[in-house]
């Protein structure tokens with residue numbers, strides 16, 4: 001994806017097929033009266049994908065009683081009272097884009113705060129938005145941004161957004177956040193309707209009657225979108241949340257989808273529920289169109305850049321049959337659906353930040369399931385060696401996969417010996433990503449990766465006999481989450497061989513906070529960190545600890561690895577301890593209720609890569625990237641059951657800063673931590 005610079009702007013605007021404002025209209029007086037009529041713009045305003053001289057502005061002007069606007073005037077000013085207009089233009093709106101509007105405001109100064117507003121032909125205006133342009137490539141000042149993921153206002157409150165706003169308003173001008181990176185699950189396409197659950201509760205959360213699909217399908221306990229109108233409904237409904245809307249009106253957003261913007265367990269253009277794959281090309285196109293309509297972003301349609309209209313291909317729902325070597329379905333309707341919107345891209349902030357965003361869902365091989373090697377009674381944990389062999393398929397061992405897999409004392413045939421390696425980037429995107437990584441001149445190469453790469457595992461080989469009826473079938477670790485091993489190794493090898501320093505991954509999806517070092521492999525293989533990674537807790541969606549606490553029975557044998565039942569009846573996330581320190585630590589915690597004694601039994605080989613793991617956490621993460629270091633600050637809040645009426649968004653659970661000194665290629669990165677506020681979560685002594 002090209003970046004935009006001043007010289008390219010006019011040509012780029014033409015190529016984007018859109019109205020563009022220019023600095024040539026600088027200092028023009030206000031043309032007509034303006035009255036704020038927020039109710040006509042119920043989703044507020046937003047801005048997205050800033051460069052050093054332009055930013056995309058967004059709103060939705062809803063028709064009311066047949067009164068629809070055909071075009072909106074957009075005005076940009078350096079002042080909140082618009083006493084001087086630096087850019088003005090007009091943008092068409094209509095039913096074909098659900099009355100949403102995108103406008104590229106160009107010719108702006110770098111690293112500047114701007115205000116913007118939309119007005120219809122009657123002078124009825126949107127709320128006023130604020131945005132920031134990016135610093136120029138030579139700007140050496142620190143870059144600050146926040147990253148977030150996983151917001152579900154149907155089941156919780158957006159207190160994290162309120163807190164982020166409250167804190168940013170109190171920062172010195174030079175320390176304010178320059179943008180918000182949203183790493184996906186902006187919407188959850190699965191919706192639980194209150195009347196379907198006893199007491200209107202789902203796993204202890206009060207269900208809000210926020211999203212209703214006119215054409216939805218019921219699948220088990222939840223409702224799914226069927227078509228474009230349903231996907232639009234989700235965005236329209238979410239954006240009425242006042243905290244989310246205020247955040248979009250305060251900062252430019254840079255958005256990357258995760259899985260739920262299309263389909264929970266879906267991959268490419270296919271849905272998967274209960275292990276059954278169904279073709280869903282029509283819904284993939286609908287999901288893409290709704291995302292394009294509601295997220296102002298520099299993304300590419302099938303025929304190129306276009307901010308005015310979405311060109312939806314006519315597709316049919318057809319099963320995939322033939323695949324390329326990395327598992328991409330070559331079925332024409334699949335390719336047309338995926339090609340309707342390409343959103344992987346890179347953006348630059350000054351001298352220090354190259355943000356490289358990958359789309360980990362559209363080209364993923366996805367359909368592969370490691371089923372036969374999942375042992376019974378271990379809650380889905382998989383012996384690592386066997387998992388690596390089947391996950392890597394024909395790519396295992398540098399292209400020399402074994403004929404058999406040692407598992408449960410037997411040698412099982414390796415049925416995936418000739419299969420494609422499980423991967424999530426695809427051939428074309430991977431080549432683009434590796435090239436961007438190699439050619440980046442920024443101090444920090446920040447990979448926006450929706451779900452992250454840090455493996456979580458524990459030493460089930462050390463679990464005492466008799467706890468689970470069936471013995472652990474391996475002398476190896478049990479992987480709780482991981483995969484894509486061959487692709488991960490290829491990327492780590494490239495970072496090492498190219499001597500790339502300052503490589504940092506930021507991720508979401510896990511509904512929990514993680515900090516760690518990125519390594520090709522872990523003990524008993526080599527541990528060779530080449531980067532750092534930070535995963536942010538969810539804005540509001542339920543986390544692992546909350547779900548397990550609601551669903552795990554008292555008598556379940558592995559309960560001490562997941563939950564610590566304290567003598568006073570409180571329950572803590574023992575899983576933090578298990579993934580960082582191993583099973584002996586968690587079993588000791590349940591026996592003695594003494595975290596120090598538990599930590600004394602830590603197995604250092606379980607997770608030399610992990611520096612922090614809190615499986616019961618919500619909030620957001622802020623980043624400060626400068627010439628000599630990067631700081632990632634976890635801002636953790638309690639479970640947001642209800643909206644806080646407090647202007648600061650409610651209480652804080654903890655604030656932990658991870659400090660990473662800049663390292664050069666060939667050196668090893670390291671993470672230092674400090675607890676700034678609150679109490680560090682179980683298993684994470686700081």
Ligand SMILES: [Fe+2]
Nearest residue numbers: 150185509541
């Ligand atoms: Fe999520």
